[in-house]
Amino acid sequence: MAEEKSVQVEMQAIRQSALDALSRAVDEASLQQWRIAHLGKSAPVMQIFTRIGQFAPEDRPKVGAAANQVKNALEQAYSSRETEIKQASLQQSLEQERLDVTLPGRKPVQGRLHIQTQTMREVYRVFAEMGFQVYRTRDVETDEYNFELLNIPAYHPARDMWDTYYTTKPGVLLRTHTSPGQVHVMRERAPEPIRVILPGMCYRYEQVDARHEIQFTQIEVLAVGRNITFGDLKGTLDNFARRMFGQNVHTRLRPSYFPFTEPSAELDVECFVCGGKGCGVCKGSGWLEILGCGMVHPVVLQNGGYDPREFSGFAAGMGPERISMLRHKIDDIRYFWGNDVRFLEQF
Ligand code: PHE
Numbered sequence: 001m002a003e004e005k006s007v008q009v010e011m012q013a014i015r016q017s018a019l020d021a022l023s024r025a026v027d028e029a030s031l032q033q034w035r036i037a038h039l040g041k042s043a044p045v046m047q048i049f050t051r052i053g054q055f056a057p058e059d060r061p062k063v064g065a066a067a068n069q070v071k072n073a074l075e076q077a078y079s080s081r082e083t084e085i086k087q088a089s090l091q092q093s094l095e096q097e098r099l100d101v102t103l104p105g106r107k108p109v110q111g112r113l114h115i116q117t118q119t120m121r122e123v124y125r126v127f128a129e130m131g132f133q134v135y136r137t138r139d140v141e142t143d144e145y146n147f148e149l150l151n152i153p154a155y156h157p158a159r160d161m162w163d164t165y166y167t168t169k170p171g172v173l174l175r176t177h178t179s180p181g182q183v184h185v186m187r188e189r190a191p192e193p194i195r196v197i198l199p200g201m202c203y204r205y206e207q208v209d210a211r212h213e214i215q216f217t218q219i220e221v222l223a224v225g226r227n228i229t230f231g232d233l234k235g236t237l238d239n240f241a242r243r244m245f246g247q248n249v250h251t252r253l254r255p256s257y258f259p260f261t262e263p264s265a266e267l268d269v270e271c272f273v274c275g276g277k278g279c280g281v282c283k284g285s286g287w288l289e290i291l292g293c294g295m296v297h298p299v300v301l302q303n304g305g306y307d308p309r310e311f312s313g314f315a316a317g318m319g320p321e322r323i324s325m326l327r328h329k330i331d332d333i334r335y336f337w338g339n340d341v342r343f344l345e346q347f
Contacts, residue, residue: 002051002054002055004055004056004059004062004063007048007051007055007063007066008063008066010048011045011048011066011067011070014044014045014048014070015045015070015073015074018034018038018044018045018074018077019074019077021034021037021038022034022038022074022077022078022081023081025081025085026085027085027089028085028086028089031078031081031082031085034078035078038074038078039071039074039075039078045067045070045071045074046071048063048067048070049064049067052064052067112344112345112347114344115324115328115336115344115347116217116320116321116324116336118347119320119323119324119327120199120217120219120320122244123197123199123219123240123244123318123320123323124197124199126240126243126244127197127221127240129243130195130236130239130240131195132195132196132197132221132223133195133196133197134196134197134198134199135181135185135196135197135198136181136198136199136200137178137180137181137184137185137198137200138175139174139175139200139201139202139203140167140172140173140174140175141172141173141174141175141180142171142172142173143171143172143173144171145180145183145184146162146164146173146175146176146177146179146180147159147162149180149183149300149303149304150179150180150182150183150259150260150300150303151259151260151297151299151300151303152259152260156259158257158258158259162176162177162204163176163204163205163206164176164204164205165203165204165205165214174202174203175200175202175203176202176203176204177202177218177220177317178198178199178200178202178218178219178220178317179220179260179315179317181198181200181220181222182198182220182222182260182296182300182304182315183300183303183304185198185222185304186222186224186301186303186304186305186306187304187305189224190304190305190306191305191306191311193223193224193225193226194222194223194224194225194313195222195223196221196222197219197220197221197222198219198220198221198222199217199218199219199220199320200217200218201215201216201217202215202216202217202218203215204216208334209334210331210332210333210334211333212333213321213333213334213336213337215337216319216321216333216336216337217319217320217321218317218318218319218320219317219318219320220315220316220317221236221293221314221315221316221317221318222296222313222314222315223236223313223314223315224296224301224304224306224311224312224313225311225312225313226310226311226312227312228295228312228313228314229312230263230295230314232314233293233294233295233314233316234253236314237251237253237267237291237293237316238251241267241269241290244323245269245272246272249269249270249272250269250270250276251267251268251269251270252267252268252287253265253266253267253268253293254266254267254268256292256294258292258294259297260294260296260297260299260300260315261292261293261294261295261296261297261314261315262294262295262297262298263294263295264292264293264294265292265293265294266289266291266292266293267289267290267291267292267293267316268287268288268289268290269287269288269290270286270287270288271285271286271287271288272288272326272327273326273329274286281326281329288326289322290318290322290323291316291317291318291319292316292317292318293314293315293316293317294314294315294316295312295313295314295315296312296313296314296315301313321333321336324336328347
């Protein structure tokens with residue numbers, strides 16, 4: 001027969017050592033380990049219950065009651081320790097993870113539109129106010145549209161004005177200017193009147209330097225109708241220059257030559273850097289060249305499906321990179337399509 005007295009002593013020891021161990025449990029993990037060791041199936045106090053049959057029948061209720069007491073005491077100690085630990089870990093996270101609202105934030109890197117997208121959108125806006133639609137045509141063109149239909153036959157010396165990238169397919173090339181778009185629109189719209197601008201990338205087989213790039217954008221302007229005169233061309237371009245560069249800017253037209261316009265001219269605007277006095281940007285002349293223009297050549301009107309005896313039109317072609325360079329005093333055209341974000345981020 002097991003001794004009731006000695007098991008009472010044993011239970012006090014079990015209780016004491018469990019409570020000692022509990023005070024060393026400092027976090028959730030060690031607390032769970034403690035619960036398995038001291039209240040789980042094989043915990044010492046639970047073993048007492050399996051041994052009850054070994055005691056004298058009159059001692060069994062005493063042993064059972066005492067074991068229950070120890071078990072209850074341990075359960076209670078466990079739950080109050082659990083509350084303590086949870087409280088402590090909450091306190092700790094409140095203190096350590098405190099938000100310092102005075103710390104300056106990190107600015108997210110902001111994307112932006114390419115400088116040419118900005119300049120071109122400004123040009124679209126100005127022409128939209130004058131009733132011009134944006135019309136796009138393709139970058140890969142045929143010799144026919146890029147040259148022939150624009151009154152530049154194969155033998156024509158004016159072909160020297162455009163150094164061309166040809167593809168391996170005969171007659172297919174990268175457009176050297178946006179002018180082939182003129183014929184595309186005319187053929188689509190004839191005999192309706194036309195008021196469009198044609199923006200896009202152009203390509204030329206150039207020796208690249210500060211003023212020449214193998215790719216650049218152009219914006220073509222085209223108006224076709226029954227009574228369009230050179231006065232309309234001048235008025236439209238003056239209006240554009242004032243809206244784009246300022247109300248008081250002066251302009252002048254200089255005679256020029258293009259095979260697809262007759263007469264042809266170039267538009268200069270008064271240098272908006274020095275106001276016409278002469279400076280480094282305008283090379284002392286007081287004027288900046290902005291675009292080429294003229295009255296649409298009768299041959300081109302005919303190629304577009306308009307009878308030149310009834311219809312007339314004007315056309316112009318500008319280089320938006322040039323506008324950006326003049327405005328921002330950019331001295332090298334290679335920056336535009338070189339994809340250096342240090343340059344692009346400035347605009
Ligand atoms: N296409 C001409 C060029 O690239 C510019 C131009 C367009 C001139 C329309 C007159 C009329 O130089």
